[in-house]
Amino acid sequence: LEGIASPEEITIVLWGLGAMGSELAKLIMEKKWIRIVGALEKRPEHLGKDLGEALGLGKNLGVVVSNDPETVLRDTRPDVVLIATSSFVDRVYPQITQAMEHGANVITTAEEMVYPWTKWPDVSTKIDRIAKEHKVTVLGTGVNPGFVLDTLVIVLTAVCAEVYEITAVRINDLSPYGPSVLRSQGVGISPSAFEEGVRQGTIVGHVGFTESISMICARLGLKLDRIEESREPIISKTHRETPYVKVSPGNVAGCKQIARGYVNGKPFITLEHPQQVHPESENVKTGDFISINGRPSINLSIEPEIAGGIATAAIAVNMIPTVVNASPGLATMASLPIPAAVLGDISRTVSRTKPL
Amino acid sequence: LEGIASPEEITIVLWGLGAMGSELAKLIMEKKWIRIVGALEKRPEHLGKDLGEALGLGKNLGVVVSNDPETVLRDTRPDVVLIATSSFVDRVYPQITQAMEHGANVITTAEEMVYPWTKWPDVSTKIDRIAKEHKVTVLGTGVNPGFVLDTLVIVLTAVCAEVYEITAVRINDLSPYGPSVLRSQGVGISPSAFEEGVRQGTIVGHVGFTESISMICARLGLKLDRIEESREPIISKTHRETPYVKVSPGNVAGCKQIARGYVNGKPFITLEHPQQVHPESENVKTGDFISINGRPSINLSIEPEIAGGIATAAIAVNMIPTVVNASPGLATMASLPIPAAVLGDISRTVSRTKPL
Numbered sequence: 001l002e003g004i005a006s007p008e009e010i011t012i013v014l015w016g017l018g019a020m021g022s023e024l025a026k027l028i029m030e031k032k033w034i035r036i037v038g039a040l041e042k043r044p045e046h047l048g049k050d051l052g053e054a055l056g057l058g059k060n061l062g063v064v065v066s067n068d069p070e071t072v073l074r075d076t077r078p079d080v081v082l083i084a085t086s087s088f089v090d091r092v093y094p095q096i097t098q099a100m101e102h103g104a105n106v107i108t109t110a111e112e113m114v115y116p117w118t119k120w121p122d123v124s125t126k127i128d129r130i131a132k133e134h135k136v137t138v139l140g141t142g143v144n145p146g147f148v149l150d151t152l153v154i155v156l157t158a159v160c161a162e163v164y165e166i167t168a169v170r171i172n173d174l175s176p177y178g179p180s181v182l183r184s185q186g187v188g189i190s191p192s193a194f195e196e197g198v199r200q201g202t203i204v205g206h207v208g209f210t211e212s213i214s215m216i217c218a219r220l221g222l223k224l225d226r227i228e229e230s231r232e233p234i235i236s237k238t239h240r241e242t243p244y245v246k247v248s249p250g251n252v253a254g255c256k257q258i259a260r261g262y263v264n265g266k267p268f269i270t271l272e273h274p275q276q277v278h279p280e281s282e283n284v285k286t287g288d289f290i291s292i293n294g295r296p297s298i299n300l301s302i303e304p305e306i307a308g309g310i311a312t313a314a315i316a317v318n319m320i321p322t323v324v325n326a327s328p329g330l331a332t333m334a335s336l337p338i339p340a341a342v343l344g345d346i347s348r349t350v351s352r353t354k355p356l
Numbered sequence: 357l358e359g360i361a362s363p364e365e366i367t368i369v370l371w372g373l374g375a376m377g378s379e380l381a382k383l384i385m386e387k388k389w390i391r392i393v394g395a396l397e398k399r400p401e402h403l404g405k406d407l408g409e410a411l412g413l414g415k416n417l418g419v420v421v422s423n424d425p426e427t428v429l430r431d432t433r434p435d436v437v438l439i440a441t442s443s444f445v446d447r448v449y450p451q452i453t454q455a456m457e458h459g460a461n462v463i464t465t466a467e468e469m470v471y472p473w474t475k476w477p478d479v480s481t482k483i484d485r486i487a488k489e490h491k492v493t494v495l496g497t498g499v500n501p502g503f504v505l506d507t508l509v510i511v512l513t514a515v516c517a518e519v520y521e522i523t524a525v526r527i528n529d530l531s532p533y534g535p536s537v538l539r540s541q542g543v544g545i546s547p548s549a550f551e552e553g554v555r556q557g558t559i560v561g562h563v564g565f566t567e568s569i570s571m572i573c574a575r576l577g578l579k580l581d582r583i584e585e586s587r588e589p590i591i592s593k594t595h596r597e598t599p600y601v602k603v604s605p606g607n608v609a610g611c612k613q614i615a616r617g618y619v620n621g622k623p624f625i626t627l628e629h630p631q632q633v634h635p636e637s638e639n640v641k642t643g644d645f646i647s648i649n650g651r652p653s654i655n656l657s658i659e660p661e662i663a664g665g666i667a668t669a670a671i672a673v674n675m676i677p678t679v680v681n682a683s684p685g686l687a688t689m690a691s692l693p694i695p696a697a698v699l700g701d702i703s704r705t706v707s708r709t710k711p712l
Contacts, residue, residue, distance in 0.1 A: 027517050030517070143515055147514065147515055151511070151514075151694065152511065152512075154694055154695075154696045155507070155508065155511050155694050155695060155696070156508075157674075157696050157697035158503065158507075158670070158671050158674050158675075158694075158695030158696055158697060159499055159503055159662055159667035159668075159670050159671050159674075160667075160670055160674075160697045161383050161386070161666055161669065161670040161673070161697075162697075162699075163697050163699060219694070219696045220696055220697055220698070220699045220700070221698055221699050221700030221701070221702045222699050222700050223700070294697075295666060295670075296662060296663035296666055296667055298658060298662055299658060299659060299660075300656065300657070300658045301656070301657045301658075301659075302654060302655060302656045302657075303655060303657075304655075306515055306652060306654055307652035310517055310651060310652055311515035311516075311652055312515075313517065314514070314515050314516055314517040314651075315514050315515050317517070318513075318514050318515075318516075319514075333694065334693075334694060334696070335693060336693060336694070337690075337691060337692060337693055337694070338507065338510055338511050338514075338575070338689065338690060338692070338693070338694050338695075339510075339511060339514030339694075340510045340511070340513050340514055340575045340576055340690070341513035341514060341516045341517075341518075341519050341576055341650075342576070342577055343518075343519060343576045343577050343578050344576070344577030344578050344579070345577070346577045
């Protein structure tokens with residue numbers, strides 16, 4: 001049963017049982033070196049159920065879904081709390097703090113936590129201070145932000161004597177996603193409704209450009225002047241359809257989002273993330289593309305793009321041993337040892353005594 | 357002048373003024389945050405000359421080339437010694453030790469030092485112990501081994517929930533290289549002379565497969581059973597020519613080297629590195645290719661391949677601040693924070709007090 005951990009296993013409380021939380025739970029259950037000892041979710045339909053039932057696994061796991069974090073954290077004293085409840089710092093900050101105060105490390109898939117220092121400097125300072133007081137480490141990660149358009153870019157620059165400009169593009173397919181993601185990207189609506197949605201803030205698109213650009217500049221030792229960001233509708237020429245949305249020709253198939261980070265008054269980093277349903281219907285190939293204009297220049301392609309949901313769950317889980325072993329504080333992917341898949345049984349090699 | 361460092365600059369002694377040492381020297385001179393305070397080379401033609409003259413720069417740098425490491429290390433007390441004298445651990449080990457005993461961190465481009473634990477476990481243990489005694493850090497790095505076929509592979513696996521098998525291929529062009537590299541790859545000779553050279557050990561090919569495969573397995577938490585390695589001649593169908601070699605049709609254009617790392621009795625990592633002069637003459641496209649069969653699978657291409665010489669110099673220089681700040685001991689690219697280009701003036705942010 002998940003709930004009962006051996007002394008060698010890293011114990012996890014999972015906070016949030018939405019799409020990402022469920023993916024995380026299933027992945028953790030495959031791994032011998034980690035164990036879920038608690039599950040938190042405020043939506044009433046899961047409350048009091050066994051986690052296995054809540055996830056639709058048809059078996060009990062010995063972990064009851066609760067909406068009482070104080071009791072769960074106190075009773076289970078987990079090594080790590082995995083938080084997958086929101087994209088935004090102001091939403092996850094109280095949860096992170098509560099976990100830290102119970103002596104738990106935190107990994108969150110909240111996009112803004114990948115590099116919270118730019119948008120949320122005061123909150124970041126507080127998280128860093130509380131983490132150090134409690135000798136725990138806090139990390140935000142995911143496939144993007146957290147990997148494709150930032151960590152991977154940073155790592156590639158390591159073989160460059162000079163970097164003049166960086167362009168990175170992630171072209172993906174929104175077809176597998178549910179109604180809330182499709183709505184936040186404006187899929188299926190008219191171009192004018194899209195423009196209105198961008199103005200009103202209901203069409204958010206991708207959350208993470210500020211975080212990715214800031215993290216790259218910070219790691220490369222550059223002072224970022226400013227970031228410019230735009231969201232344009234991808235107008236469909238074809239009829240496109242998913243179980244959740246129909247797109248007529250002339251309406252919006254997705255959102256093309258572009259952000260530009262300026263250094264010394266000039267564009268230094270351009271990130272593009274056109275997201276749409278059925279890109280193949282207009283012969284758009286999906287992929288991740290990084291182009292570094294430097295000495296040497298580097299042109300990287302990953303085709304198709306690294307698959308979203310499973311990759312975010314994987315990197316969050318793979319970072320667990322690194323976070324457990326890391327120096328206390330608010331960490332980023334750019335401050336920690338190089339990330340890697342955890343394939344063996346690593347529990348024996350994880351020290352629970354933090355350095356410094 | 358190079359020889360006089362401000363208190364904020366990281367000071368470097370460069371050991372070895374061959375092709376790589378010269379590339380390193382020129383790169384360091386471009387950077388404001390590091391300064392060469394000593395240069396060591398045993399070849400007599402450079403001895404007693406100013407480093408600028410030895411490098412053919414037509415100006416003096418205020419650093420005299422010496423063959424007396426003891427005096428140079430004692431008088432200059434560098435933060436880091438950069439060693440580019442040999443590919444092999446038994447050759448660089450005494451130099452590394454001498455540098456450590458003078459309190460210097462070490463970065464070397466010696467291929468076997470990228471992950472010396474497999475071929476040289478006792479020497480590795482000794483280096484690690486001496487490094488900790490003197491509170492310094494030792495790192496081997498380069499474009500390959502050190503980056504393309506190991507560090508980059510490791511980083512990519514971070515978004516994988518499972519990795520079933522890894523294949524990585526680096527196809528490059530030997531045309532820019534000089535006679536010693538061409539000879540070690542068997543370029544220009546007959547197929548039978550090639551076979552004989554492989555038997556005699558004069559055709560070494562690429563040094564680094566054992567190191568790359570071992571480092572990947574170590575970081576992923578897998579126990580490596582064994583490595584199989586082969587070297588095959590690339591027989592030319594065309595006439596190929598460089599300033600240093602002529603290849604007739606039927607003779608050897610280069611060396612195709614393959615290594616396979618086995619885990620649980622099955623091939624887990626295959627690395628291929630076909631190196632030849634003028635691959636374009638038979639429509640072979642150069643590039644770096646990484647294919648991970650996993651969940652998700654990842655197919656990465658970098659075309660053309662990351663340029664060799666400058667990339668090795670760049671990563672060695674870019675790792676300097678990380679090594680200066682790292683915990684003492686024998687480090688690897690897989691144990692240190694993610695690498696990155698150093699673009700700003702980072703000297704102020706480098707702490708010379710080592711953690712733990």
